[in-house]
Amino acid sequence: MPRRSTDVYRRKSDNTYYINKENKLVRLKTLKQVLKVFPAYKDEINAFVKENDIDMKETHDVLVVLDYCLGLPVKEK
Numbered sequence: 001m002p003r004r005s006t007d008v009y010r011r012k013s014d015n016t017y018y019i020n021k022e023n024k025l026v027r028l029k030t031l032k033q034v035l036k037v038f039p040a041y042k043d044e045i046n047a048f049v050k051e052n053d054i055d056m057k058e059t060h061d062v063l064v065v066l067d068y069c070l071g072l073p074v075k076e077k
Helices: 031-037 039-051 059-071
Strands: 008-010 017-021 024-028
Touching (some): 031 059, 039 059
C-alpha cells in the first residue's frame, strides 16, 4: 500500500504544527485538528493517543502521533 509522504513544520513560538497535505499547509495544534485531517482513522488515533498517554503540548508526543498517522495505510474512498 502507498505510504503518505508529507513534511512537518513547527513554529518556534507555540505548539502549532503544519503538515503539507495535497500541496496545502494544514495547521495542527490540537488532537481535534489531527482527527479532522485523518477522519477515516479517528478511532485508531484516539486509541493510540490514550494507550501512549500523548500530550499534544509536548513536541515529542505530537511528532509521535504524526508519525503514527502518516504510517497508516491510505484508505480507498
